[in-house]
Every structure is written in structure tokens, then in C-alpha cells.
Amino acid sequence: MKKTGNSDADEQRDTVMKGVIHRQAFEDLATCVKTFFNVDGTQLEPGEFRGQIDFIAGRDILLYRENYSHRTHLECELLGKRFGFSIPLLTAEGKFLGEPVDDKITPSSVSGETFDHVMERGFEQLIVLLDHERLLKIAEQAGLADSALEAISPERKWKALKTRPSDIQSIRQNCTTMLSAVIGGEMNLSVDEFEKVIFDSVLPMIDSGEYRMDRHSSAILVRRAIDVCEANPGPMGISALSATLNASPRTLQLAFQNVMGTTPHGFFHKRRMTKARMALLKADSRESRVTDIANRHGFSELGRFSVQYREFFGESPKATLRRKHACTVAVPFP
Secondary structure, eight states, X not given: OXXXXXXXXXXXXXXXXXXXXXXXXXXHHHHHTTTTXXXXXXXXXXXXXXXXXXXXXXXXXXXXXXXXXXXXXXXXXXXXXXEEEEEEXXXXXXXXXXXXXXXXXXXXXXXXXXXXXXXXXXXXEEEEEEEHHHHHHHHHHTTOOHHHHHXXXXXXSOSEEEOOHHHHHHHHHHHHHHHHHHHTTSOOOXXXXXXXXXXXXXXXXXXXXXXXXXOOHHHHHHHHHHHHHHHSSSOOOHHHHHHHHTOOHHHHHHHHHHHHSSXXXXXXXXXXXXXXXXXXXXXXXXXXXXXXXXXXXXXXXXXXXXXXXXXXXXXXXXXXXHOOOOOEEEOOOO
């Protein structure tokens, strides 16, 4: 039976939610998406980080477009009962699990999995998050091959999907056009219409029938190196790290250059600097000192740390300690 006399509230519930999130600093990377991801990031080059997220949300699907103003390394865990994947907009290079991302390799994740992504300056991508249970049900009803169903199952062995470029190009076109039209107020889109477009685009991509194994050998070595250093109370020298990993210093250097675009020393220095920044932001300026936080993160010379910190983040450690971070969210409901 056709409903009549819908209230404004009913119409609003039936229409997608849309909005824009302005990332004002590097630390906003985790803050903006904390409902969906656990994120541990490292800023890999100096400068003031700026970014933006444009999003559309339905009942069971979130679509958003994001950009990176500086080279960045992210370690993420997808939360909730979701399946997610990303589509690069080919504005700059990116690596997923150590391998270059293009239209033939599609990064994906199931809730509970961890993965890492390296984005070069100017990298942009679309992120699609779907209710996992609903996706599995629709995929089974559509008669997808067993290999395709396995690739999106909670017990799957693969994270990077080997996809057909034509499918990815179709999703990219559909999503970017829809985002721009809805965010710009040129299209009123119902939740059902939005979710139908997404599922109709996703199923052919999943059903390509070919999937990639997990990580490249360089990415495995880098991941092991990060784990070892995280477990160590202080900075490790390259020789000690190489010995622990049973890899030559040259092999370790090449692995980090291939995956992170920097040396092991450079990466871990920036990682400790980023973690010190996060600690300064969370600390109470009335009870904490920059010296103590710097020492906890392996910086024993306060003067040198302060100079490097200012050069990297554009402000002094004391200035960071005195302020709190918050991202700006603008949600223009229809």
C-alpha cells in the first residue's frame, strides 16, 4: 500500500545522510573515522596536514572520498561487522600490504583484520563500507562463485582482490558522480536507491574470480620490523634490528625503501615523533611536561627534539601540549 502524508522526519529518514569532514591536522586521521577503524598512523614527511572527507551514508553502507596532503603510513583495523574496500582515484601512488595499488589490485578488509597502507602526497581514494552480513546474503542470492564467497568470508585468506579494471572504472565513475551530485545538492537520493547502486556495482567486482595472496616479502619484513621495535622499550639500531630479524642491513634498507619510501631510521624516527605528538595532545598541560613525554618516546635531548618537532609539524611541542585537537564536521542535511 502506498504511504501518504509523509512527515518531514519520515522523508529525512528515507534520504541518505551527506556531509563534509575537514581534517585540520594529521591527528584527525584517526579521530574522523574512529567509529569504523582503529588507526595508527605515521606522518612520513614534514608539513601541516590538511584533508577532507566527503561522505554519503545509508542504513548499511557508507561511501566516502578522502585525500592525503602528505605521504602517510596507516595501520588499520576495520571495526563492527563490516566489509570494506577502497578504490584509488589515481591522483598519486599508494601501496596496500606493500604492493602498488591500481585498477587490477583492490584493497579490501573484513572486520577484525589488520592492514597497512602507504599513501604518497596527493593520494585520493574512495572508501566503501558495507554491512558484512547483508553483503554475504546478497552475494549468495546472486549465485556468486564459491571462490568469490570465500574471498569476502570472515575466514578468508586474501585481503587484496585481483579485479577487472573495467569493474573498478565503473565503480569509480558511479561513486564519484554520485558523491559530487549529492554533496553539491544537485541530487536527492533515497537510501534504497543509494544502496542499490552500490551493491549492483560491488557484486561484479567481487565475482571476478581471481584473488591475491596476502603480503609481498618486503612488506612482511617491514611488518616484522615494526612489531620488534614496538616491543622494544627504546630505539633500536639497524644492526641490532637486522640481527633480530635475521636479515642483512641492506635487505632491511631495501624493504623499507620499497614499502615506505624511506630508510628504517627515517621511518622509526618519524613514527616516534608522531607518537610523541599524539601523547602531547592527550596530556593535561597542568600535569605533564614536554621533557617527560619526549623521553618516553626515545628523545633524550629536549632542545634537538623541539627543533625537529617544529620543523616537522609547524609548531613547538609546548604549543601542542597546550591545545586540544578536534576535526570539523559539516553535515548539510537535505
